[in-house]
Structures are given as C-alpha cells and as structure tokens.
Amino acid sequence: MRRTDVEPMLEARGISKRFPGVLALDGVSLALRPGEVHALVGENGAGKSTLIKVFTGVYRPDGGELRYRGAPAAFATPMDAQRAGISTIYQEVNLVPMMSVARNLLLGREPRGRLGVIDTAAMYEEASRVLAGYGVAADVRRPLRTLGVGAQQMVALARAVSVEARVVVMDEPTSSLEPREVETLFGVIRRLRDAGIAVLYVSHRLDELYQVCDQVTVLRDGRLAHTGRLAELDRLRLISLMLGRDLSDVRTRGLTRFSRIRHRPTDGAAAAARVGAQGLGIHRGDAPEANTPTPSGGASSRGGTLGAVDGGGERDDAVSAVAPARVALGGEPGEGAAGVSDGTVVAPGGGAAAARPRGGVSTEAGVAVASPGGEAGGGAGAGEHGAGPLGGASTDASTTGAVEAGGGAAEHGAVEGRAPVVQARGLTRRHVLSAVDVDIRPGEVVGLGGLLGAGRTETAKAIVGALPLDGGQVLVAGAPLPKGSTAAAIRAGVSLLPEDRKAEGIIPALSVRENIALAALPSLGRAGVVSDTKIDRVVEIFMRRLRIKAASPHQPVSELSGGNQQKVLLARWLAVRPRALLLDEPTRGIDVGAKAEVQALIDELAEEGLGVLLISSDLEELVEGADRILVLREGAVVGELSGDEVTEERIMATIAEQSDG
Amino acid sequence: MNREQVSRVLQQHGALMVLGVLVIVGSLAFDSFATPGNAASVVVSSSFLAIIAIGMTFVIISGGIDLSVGSLFVLGGVLAAYGSQYGLAVALLLPLAVCGAVGLLQGLVIARTGMAPFIVTLAGLLGVRGLMLAISDEGATTYLVKDPAFAVLGQGAVFGLSYPVYVTAALAVAAMVLLQRTGFGQNVYAVGGNEQAAALMGVPVARTKVYVYVMSGLLAGLAGALNAARLSSGVTILGIGLELDAIAAVVIGGTLLTGGAGGITGTVAGVLLLGVIQSLINQVGSLTSAFQQVVSGVFLALVVVAQRLLSKAQRLT
Incomplete structure (x- = not known):
C-alpha cells in the first residue's frame, strides 16, 4: 500500500506564499499519495495552516505549483477544491449548529420524495445509518449543537468523506475528542x-x-525541515526537527553551558559572592569560554549593559542601546567586561544578590540593590529616572515590585523561600487542561514548555480567569480569585500579556498614550474622572523606561513596529503595578533587537520581585529566561525542571516521553 | 422529556401555548370575546400582517432583516387601487412586480456588497415611502378600486371568513413546505445559522439571500393589494410601522433574530397573539388602543429574554 513510486494524488511543488512582511511558505514541497496517511507537523507560524489553505483553495500560492491527480491545479475557492474531491475537516467544526444533525450531514443531497420535496423519514434513516458507521448513535433529529463536540466532529468527518473525497485534510481533528472517539476516528482514517x-x-x-x-x-519557519517515513524518525528527533534544535548541537552546548554554572545558592551573601566571582571568572577566562555564552554571563552582560545605558542617560536610539548587549553576549571583550564589572561592583554589596537563584544574579543585584550600589551604572540609571517598576528605585514606594525586591530578597535569601504570589491548583477543563498546578514566586520566572496545543496558553488564560474552568482555583497571595473574572485578577495584581497582540492586546486606532493608560485608568483618577496629568506622567515614565520608539505619545499604536507594540502592552500592564505578569510568547514576531530588549526587560522585572510566567516556543529563550520550567503535554504537567535540569534537551526529552495512552 | 427538550419545545411553541392560555382566559373573562364574530374579526385583521410576517420569517431565519415591508405594503395597496382601473390582472400584477423588484434590488445589494440588511432596507423603507407619496400627490390622491372583481378578492367571504384569510392560510402552508422540505429552505437555515460554514458546504449563499428579499417584497406587495381590495381604496396612511409589527410577530413566534432557527407556525401564532392582545384590550373598554402597543412591547421584551434563557439552557445540556 505504501509505495513511494505511486503517483501522488495531491502535490505541492516548491510552493511559496507571501503575506505583507512575511514569507509564510518558502519553496515547500509535499506529496500526498493515495492510501497513505501523511502527518504535517510544525510549531506555530511554521506555515502548516497556510499550506493547508493552499491545498484547499483558500489561498493561491505566489510561487511553485500545485498538482492534483497528475495535472496542474488551481482552486479558486474552497468549494472548487471540495468539488474536485479535496475535503477538509477543520479544527473548529464548520457546520450549522442550530440545524438538525441529519440536515447538516445531508445538506444539499437530501433524499427527495414525491414532487421533489425532501423525504424527511428517508433523510433521518439515511443519516442514522451513515453515522452508525462512525460510531455515533445520536438522535439525528436533534440540533447539531446538542451533540458533544466529538460527535459533531464525526458528523463533519462523515459529511466530508461522503462527498466522494479523494483527499481528506484533517486539521487537528482530535483536539476535542474523547479517547474512545479518537479510536473511532483512527478506525475511520484506516478505512479511508x-x-x-x-x-x-x-x-x-x-x-x-x-x-x-x-x-x-x-x-x-515556512520551510521544509524534513519529509519521509514516520517510522524511521524517533520522537526526540521529530521534536528537535519541529523546534529547530539540532540534537547533537543541543547536547554539547547544553553540557558546556549548564554543568558548571547553574547553581542554586542556598544562603545569601556567600553564594552571591561565589556566583559573582564565577560570573567574572567566565569572562576573564580563556577565549572559548567567552565565546560560549552562558545564561549567567548572558544575563549579566545584558542587564549590565542596559543599566549602563540608562546610567548614561539620554540615548534615544533603542536598537543601538541593545546592540552592545548582543555583542557582549557573543563575548566581545570590551563590552563584556563592562557588563561584568557592573555585577562585581555590586554583588558583594548586598545579600540581596541572591534575589534569584540563577547564575545571572551578579547584575540582578546591580539593579535590585540600586541604592547600595549607587555608583554602579545600573543603579545610577534607575535612580535618575526616579520611578517606575523597571528602575527598581525605592523612591516610588507604590511600586510593589521594587519594594519586594529590595526588602524581600534580603530577608529570605532565596526565591524558593518566598510564599508564591500566584498559586494555581488543579486547573481543569475538559479536553484542555487536567489538574494543572502552577506556583509563581516573587522574583521568579516560571517557564511553560511543551508543544503547541499542550495547554500553555490555556494555563495562562485560566490563571487570569479568561478561560472557563471545570475545576481548580487560583490563589493570589493566599487569597482565592473569584472564578472567571479577569477584572478581579487584574485588581489582585495578575495580568496576562496575550499571545495574539493584534487580536487580544493593542487597540490599533488608539494612541500609544491611550493604549498604555487603558488598564490603569481606574487608578489614575478620582471618582471616575481621569487625571490627564497623571496619565501623561505615567505614559512618559514608561515610554522612557521601556524605550518605546514612537514619534509622540499621541501616535496611533498601529504605526509602531511589532516590538514597540509589545512594549506598549508591557507598559500597559506594568502601569497597573502587577505582582505577577503572565507573558504568552512575548517576543514572537518582533525583530531581533526588540526581542533582546524585551527579554532583558523580563529579566529586570523579575529582579525587581515581579513573578513572571513565561510561555515561549523558542526553547533557547525559555531556557535562558526561566528559573524553573513546567513541561506540559496534552493539558497536563508532565515534568518540572529546575536548576541543572533546565536545558533544551531535557525539555524535549520530557515532551517526548511516551504518554500512557 | 429532559430539560433540554422542554426548553426546545418552549422555544418553538411558546407563542402557541401563550395564545391558547390567552384565548381561554379571555373567553372566561369576557362574554363577548369568544364569539364567532370576534374570532373572525381577529383572524381577518391579522391576515395581512401574517402575509408580511411570513416573508419576514424567511428573511430573519437567513440572518437578515427587512424594514421596507411596511412601505411596500402601502405602495402595493396604492398600486393595486391604481391598477384596478385596467382590470383584475393589472391590479394584482402591478404591485407584485414593483414590490418584487424592490426586494430584488435590496437583495442584490445585500448579497453582493455585503452591506448590512438593516441599512439597505432602511433606505428601501424611506425610498419606497417617497415613491408612494409621489404617486399619490403627497397622500392627497386616494385611488379607489375600480374593478369589482378585484374588490371581491378582499371582501368576499366563505363560512364567515373573508378570502384573504384563506390566501394567508394557503401561503402559510406553502411557506412551511418551502422552508422545511426543500433545498431552498435548508439553505435559508444554513445561511442564517453559519454563513461561512454554509458556503463551505456548497450552499449558494448570495442567491439564497436574494431570493429571500424578493419573497419578502412580493408578499408585502400582495398583502397591500389584498388590503386595498378589502378597503376598496389605496389608503396611504396605513402601514406606517407595520414592518416593526411583523418583526415583533416573528420574534414572538420563536424565530431567533440572529438567524438560523425558527418557523412559520410560530410566526402565525405570533401574529394571532398580537391580534388577540389587541382584541382583549378592546374588550376591557376603559383602555385605549395605545395601551395595546405597551402590552405588545412588554410581551416582546419578555419573549426575547425568555429566548435568551432557553437557548442558554439548551447549550448547557
């Protein structure tokens, strides 16, 4: 049955598809052969859905050739593709929920009786018979929506297949199915x-x-990474292909990077000094070491350089401000030394250096202990700006983050000693999440790892009450949040920076100023009347602190670059002075320079005592950014990695572990 | 029956049940309510609204709205009276042709440009009203029905019920078959239920929409013509706001204003319900007919709230 010499039924040859600013598909080839089930995998933005849409007539390719049954083909509409025999089952059921099951199944080819009138009895009978073949025993007279999602999916499948399909495209058909229904589906697939x-x-x-x-x-990333027999590919290899990490590369780099550096200091000053010294040692050390960036080295130089830039004051070109940091990451001697010197000056200065358990503490101390290390660049910079969570300066007492970082860190010595600011317990939603527990401590970056669809975004949404739950609760600073109220979550100090900033974040027509002030409005006025002066001050502070590049605060936010839009969103949530910030893919779709800046900001925020939940499909970002990583698979936490275990390899291995099903 | 089935039955047949209750209560409370004469008068006066509401049912199920039917009703009446001087055929066909054409135009604009039906048919309402005023010299000219054969259509009666009642009943049955038992009817439900899915399932979405507005225009014109036959003249002041009564009747009858669900039986029950409410208020005597609108309004609000709750109950199961 599975011969590769068989003429493909549907074939993409070097298909390219360009959207404004993005090359969604870049010369992708894929051949679907009759009697073969072909898996299409890839992370978000890899181009899967674009490719599907090219196959099913939603998009026309810009380059390359689509061949169907041995001849070039161009489908103008999904209907054309469907008539030609290409049926699609969408992730979201694409039927009419209020019509009866039978009418949905047979719409357009209902059995006719006398006078060409629909024979309802025959229609119901035929629908029942067809559905029975798919393991669905439902009253076909009922409206479709009264069926479970799984049964609805089966109706969609039955409909798609019964129209003389030669190619069936299934886009995540099992995402809402029960295990039993999945078995039925597989039976159907094998039959097809x-x-x-x-x-x-x-x-x-x-x-x-x-x-x-x-x-x-x-x-x-829109390119073909691999194609071939699935049986010849083991899980770990498949995951590494999807995530774009070369396995051997990860292994070696992972070892050099973490075996020596990652320490979990147990008590305050001594550990801080040790880590500080190590940080220094790396950069003083031989060239190979310096060329292999380490999380600690990276963090310290990054933070340090940012601090230095701030100290220097009025650099208005944000990208150039970042450039040295990136250079420092690469181990460039001059800048690297500067970054480290910041750290070493400050590290001995305070026990709070252990604010975070990570190697990166040297600089973190530099910022967090702004007053003691006053002479250091970072400290000076923070002081000068006088306010804002980023500065970490204690001048603005209302900035909880800063206060906690200064005081709390010294008292407790280490992050894990602190009471979690967010405790999510047993978050459960059918088909989506099962008993997910998440703790976020002040000053800690908790990463959520896992493949797309594993429940990462859903976990974040559940924590802020944006996802209706079947069970579980969220405690903020020990007090339970009311269910399903994002407003309550924001009031309690937990905010979500959503993944899709266009759809769920920025309001494009409003100005930078209005977008920043939006969430904080209630706190910026008296008796419902908003104070313009207060807004102006807050907006000005954040635009400067986050280095938002805009012509003026009144520029529409839609005119800004992706990175600056993301910073506007960050500013919006920082302006409400959160205790915990949930970041869903904060650097997706923004350019490299802005990405580094946002990453540095996340680091700084955590140093100031903010609890951060970081979701990222970029494994490197996750490993470098997070202190602790929870790995999700199919809506459940399947592993927790901390300390030395926080490596790309371990994350992938945890994802790849066989699940029990 | 479980809760979900109960709520479904309530949604589909609630108007009929309330109608039954009101008739029983009215018969017990007022001696003059349950008389054949009163019943006939309710049914006859409801029939014109019912014809319009049948067309509106199709429009609303398809996810649209047609605000032009009140104006078309009046225009149809004026054109029928005017046309009656040329005989029965012209008296009937002239209003149907013009009103059908207006419906076609509106349907084409809505289906092809994707403009909101509310706006397009609001323009229709204003434009047709202007046209009607132009024909009737700002309402100064009232055309009288010249053809006795045409007048019989509106005034003749069998078994105490005038012809329009039978026409309405026949139309209702035909509409029911059309909606439930033909491909076109299925398409109307599919377009209103999920337009995107309907398109993917091969439903000719644009064509379905055009047909629906043509039908609504035709039926409004027909109702206007029958009304002119009944009154023996094309009165220009009747019919203002009739589109809202039609929408109210359709919604009270259980058709969702958001489209995708509903039916003709409910609409007929909704029309009769409005008629019975009016009749009951007339029985009370001390209340003016203005009060009838208040009651109808309150009732409509209750229905909308109830539908909301009912569909929520169905979703939860």
Whole structure:
C-alpha cells in the first residue's frame, strides 16, 4: 500500500506564499499519495495552516505549483477544491449548529420524495445509518449543537468523506475528542487509507501521529525541515526537527553551558559572592569560554549593559542601546567586561544578590540593590529616572515590585523561600487542561514548555480567569480569585500579556498614550474622572523606561513596529503595578533587537520581585529566561525542571516521553 | 422529556401555548370575546400582517432583516387601487412586480456588497415611502378600486371568513413546505445559522439571500393589494410601522433574530397573539388602543429574554 513510486494524488511543488512582511511558505514541497496517511507537523507560524489553505483553495500560492491527480491545479475557492474531491475537516467544526444533525450531514443531497420535496423519514434513516458507521448513535433529529463536540466532529468527518473525497485534510481533528472517539476516528482514517484516499493529518499529539501516520512532513519557519517515513524518525528527533534544535548541537552546548554554572545558592551573601566571582571568572577566562555564552554571563552582560545605558542617560536610539548587549553576549571583550564589572561592583554589596537563584544574579543585584550600589551604572540609571517598576528605585514606594525586591530578597535569601504570589491548583477543563498546578514566586520566572496545543496558553488564560474552568482555583497571595473574572485578577495584581497582540492586546486606532493608560485608568483618577496629568506622567515614565520608539505619545499604536507594540502592552500592564505578569510568547514576531530588549526587560522585572510566567516556543529563550520550567503535554504537567535540569534537551526529552495512552 | 427538550419545545411553541392560555382566559373573562364574530374579526385583521410576517420569517431565519415591508405594503395597496382601473390582472400584477423588484434590488445589494440588511432596507423603507407619496400627490390622491372583481378578492367571504384569510392560510402552508422540505429552505437555515460554514458546504449563499428579499417584497406587495381590495381604496396612511409589527410577530413566534432557527407556525401564532392582545384590550373598554402597543412591547421584551434563557439552557445540556 505504501509505495513511494505511486503517483501522488495531491502535490505541492516548491510552493511559496507571501503575506505583507512575511514569507509564510518558502519553496515547500509535499506529496500526498493515495492510501497513505501523511502527518504535517510544525510549531506555530511554521506555515502548516497556510499550506493547508493552499491545498484547499483558500489561498493561491505566489510561487511553485500545485498538482492534483497528475495535472496542474488551481482552486479558486474552497468549494472548487471540495468539488474536485479535496475535503477538509477543520479544527473548529464548520457546520450549522442550530440545524438538525441529519440536515447538516445531508445538506444539499437530501433524499427527495414525491414532487421533489425532501423525504424527511428517508433523510433521518439515511443519516442514522451513515453515522452508525462512525460510531455515533445520536438522535439525528436533534440540533447539531446538542451533540458533544466529538460527535459533531464525526458528523463533519462523515459529511466530508461522503462527498466522494479523494483527499481528506484533517486539521487537528482530535483536539476535542474523547479517547474512545479518537479510536473511532483512527478506525475511520484506516478505512479511508485502505480505500485509497490520501489523508493529510495535522496534529501535535505525537502518540497519535505514530499510531496512524505513514509519512511525515515537518515545517519550520515556512520551510521544509524534513519529509519521509514516520517510522524511521524517533520522537526526540521529530521534536528537535519541529523546534529547530539540532540534537547533537543541543547536547554539547547544553553540557558546556549548564554543568558548571547553574547553581542554586542556598544562603545569601556567600553564594552571591561565589556566583559573582564565577560570573567574572567566565569572562576573564580563556577565549572559548567567552565565546560560549552562558545564561549567567548572558544575563549579566545584558542587564549590565542596559543599566549602563540608562546610567548614561539620554540615548534615544533603542536598537543601538541593545546592540552592545548582543555583542557582549557573543563575548566581545570590551563590552563584556563592562557588563561584568557592573555585577562585581555590586554583588558583594548586598545579600540581596541572591534575589534569584540563577547564575545571572551578579547584575540582578546591580539593579535590585540600586541604592547600595549607587555608583554602579545600573543603579545610577534607575535612580535618575526616579520611578517606575523597571528602575527598581525605592523612591516610588507604590511600586510593589521594587519594594519586594529590595526588602524581600534580603530577608529570605532565596526565591524558593518566598510564599508564591500566584498559586494555581488543579486547573481543569475538559479536553484542555487536567489538574494543572502552577506556583509563581516573587522574583521568579516560571517557564511553560511543551508543544503547541499542550495547554500553555490555556494555563495562562485560566490563571487570569479568561478561560472557563471545570475545576481548580487560583490563589493570589493566599487569597482565592473569584472564578472567571479577569477584572478581579487584574485588581489582585495578575495580568496576562496575550499571545495574539493584534487580536487580544493593542487597540490599533488608539494612541500609544491611550493604549498604555487603558488598564490603569481606574487608578489614575478620582471618582471616575481621569487625571490627564497623571496619565501623561505615567505614559512618559514608561515610554522612557521601556524605550518605546514612537514619534509622540499621541501616535496611533498601529504605526509602531511589532516590538514597540509589545512594549506598549508591557507598559500597559506594568502601569497597573502587577505582582505577577503572565507573558504568552512575548517576543514572537518582533525583530531581533526588540526581542533582546524585551527579554532583558523580563529579566529586570523579575529582579525587581515581579513573578513572571513565561510561555515561549523558542526553547533557547525559555531556557535562558526561566528559573524553573513546567513541561506540559496534552493539558497536563508532565515534568518540572529546575536548576541543572533546565536545558533544551531535557525539555524535549520530557515532551517526548511516551504518554500512557 | 429532559430539560433540554422542554426548553426546545418552549422555544418553538411558546407563542402557541401563550395564545391558547390567552384565548381561554379571555373567553372566561369576557362574554363577548369568544364569539364567532370576534374570532373572525381577529383572524381577518391579522391576515395581512401574517402575509408580511411570513416573508419576514424567511428573511430573519437567513440572518437578515427587512424594514421596507411596511412601505411596500402601502405602495402595493396604492398600486393595486391604481391598477384596478385596467382590470383584475393589472391590479394584482402591478404591485407584485414593483414590490418584487424592490426586494430584488435590496437583495442584490445585500448579497453582493455585503452591506448590512438593516441599512439597505432602511433606505428601501424611506425610498419606497417617497415613491408612494409621489404617486399619490403627497397622500392627497386616494385611488379607489375600480374593478369589482378585484374588490371581491378582499371582501368576499366563505363560512364567515373573508378570502384573504384563506390566501394567508394557503401561503402559510406553502411557506412551511418551502422552508422545511426543500433545498431552498435548508439553505435559508444554513445561511442564517453559519454563513461561512454554509458556503463551505456548497450552499449558494448570495442567491439564497436574494431570493429571500424578493419573497419578502412580493408578499408585502400582495398583502397591500389584498388590503386595498378589502378597503376598496389605496389608503396611504396605513402601514406606517407595520414592518416593526411583523418583526415583533416573528420574534414572538420563536424565530431567533440572529438567524438560523425558527418557523412559520410560530410566526402565525405570533401574529394571532398580537391580534388577540389587541382584541382583549378592546374588550376591557376603559383602555385605549395605545395601551395595546405597551402590552405588545412588554410581551416582546419578555419573549426575547425568555429566548435568551432557553437557548442558554439548551447549550448547557
């Protein structure tokens, strides 16, 4: 059945698709052969959905050729593709929820009786018979929406297949199915395969792929990363292909990077001194070491340089401000030394150096202990600006983060000694999350790892009450949050920076100023009347502190670059003085310079005592940014990595572990 | 029956049940309510609204709205009276042709440009009213029905019920079959239920929308013509605000204003319910007919709230 010499049913040859500013598909080839189930995998933004849409007539490719049944093909509309025999089952059920099951299934080809009128009895009978073949025993007269999502999905599948399909495209068909329904679905897929239909199967559940797929194509950043027999690819290799990390590379780099550096200081000053010394040692050390950036070295030089820039005051070109930091990461002697010197000056200066358990503490101390290390660049910079959570200066007493960082760190010595600011317990939602526990401590960056669809975004949304839950609760500073109220979460000091900033974040038509002030408005006035002066002050502080590049505060935020839009959003949430910030893919889709800045900001925020939950598909970012990583798979926490275990390899290995199903 | 089924039955047949209750209560409370004469008068006066509401049901199920039907009703009446001087055929076909054309135009604009039906048919309402005023010299000219054969259509009666009642009943049955048992009817539900999905399922979305507005225009014109036949003249002041009564009747009858669900039986029940409320208020005597609108309004609000709750109950199960 599975011969590669068989003529492909549907084939993409060097397909390219460009959207304004993005090359979504770059010369991708993929061949679907009859009687073969072909897995299509890749992370968000890899180009999967674009490719599917090219196959199904939603998009026309800009380059390359689409061939169907051996001849060039161009589908003008999804209907055209469907008529030609390419059926698609979408992740979201695309049927009419209020119509009956039978009418949905048979719409357009209802059995007719006398006078061409629909024979309802025959229609119900046929619908019941067809659905029984898919393991659905439901009253077909009922409105579709009264069925479970799984059964609805089966109706969609039955409809798609019954229209003489030669190719069936399934876009995450199991995301809302019960295990039993998944089995039924697989039965159907095997039946389709045996009937000589070509199936394109998109899913993030590795177990499923290995159960049902013959071939696999991996996309990454719009390019073909791999294509071939699935059986010849082990899980770890598949994941590394998806995430774009070369396995051997990760292994070696992972070892050099973390084996020596990552310490979890147990008590205050001594540990701080030790780490500080180590940080210094690395940069003093031989060239190879310096060329291999370490989390601690990276963090320290990054933070240090940023601090120095601030201290220098009025550099208005944000990108140039970052450039030295990136150079320092690469181990460039001059800048690197500068970064470290910041750290070493300050590290001995205070026990609070252990504010975070990570190697990066040397600089963190530099910022967090702004007053003792007053002469240091970072400290001076913070002091000069006088306010704002970023400065960490204790002049602004209302900035909880700063106060906690200064006082709390010294008292407790280490982050894990602190009471969590956010405790999520047993977050559960059918098909989405099962009993997820998350603790976020002040000053800690907790990373959420896992493949797309593993429940990372959903966890963050659940914590702020934006996802209806079947069970579980969230405690902020020990007090339970009311369910389903984002307003209450924000009042309690927990804010979410959503993944899709266009759809859920910025309000494009409003100005930078209005976008920043939006969430903080209630606190910026009296009796509901907002004070313009207060807003102006807050906006000015944040635009400067976050180095938001805009012509003026009144520029529409839509005119800003992606990175600056993201900073505007960060400013919006920082302006409400949160205790914990949940960041969902904070650096996706923004340019390299802005990315480094945002990453540095996250570091700084945590140093000041903010609890941070970091979601990132960029493993490197996750490993460098997070102190502790929870790995999610299919909505459940399957592993917690901390200390030495925080490596890309360990994350991938945890994801790849066989689940029990 | 479980809770979900109960709420579904309530949603579909609630108007009919309330209608039954009101008729029983009215019969017990007022001696003059449950008389054949009163019943006939309610049914006859409801029939014109019912014809319009049938068209409106299609429009609303398809996810649209048609505000032009009140104006078309009046225009249809004026055109029928005017046309009656040329005989029965012209008296009937002239209003149907013009009102159908207006519906076609509105449908094309809505389906092709994607403009909001509310705006397009609001323009229709104003434009048609202007047209009607132009024909009737700002309402100064009232055309009388010249053809006795045409007048019989509105005034003749069998078994105590005038012809328009039978026309309405026949139309209602035909509409029911059309909606439930033909491909077109299925398409109307699909377009209103989920337009995008309907398009992916192969439903001719644009064509379905155009048909629906043509039908609504035709039925409004027909109702206007029958009304002119009944009154023997094309009165220009009747029918202002009739589109809102039609919408109210459709919604009270259980059709969702958001589209995708509903039916003709509910609409007929909704029309009769409005008629019975009016009749009951007339029975009370001390209350003016203005009060009838207050009651209808309150009732409409209750129905909308109830529908909201009912559909929520169905979703939870």
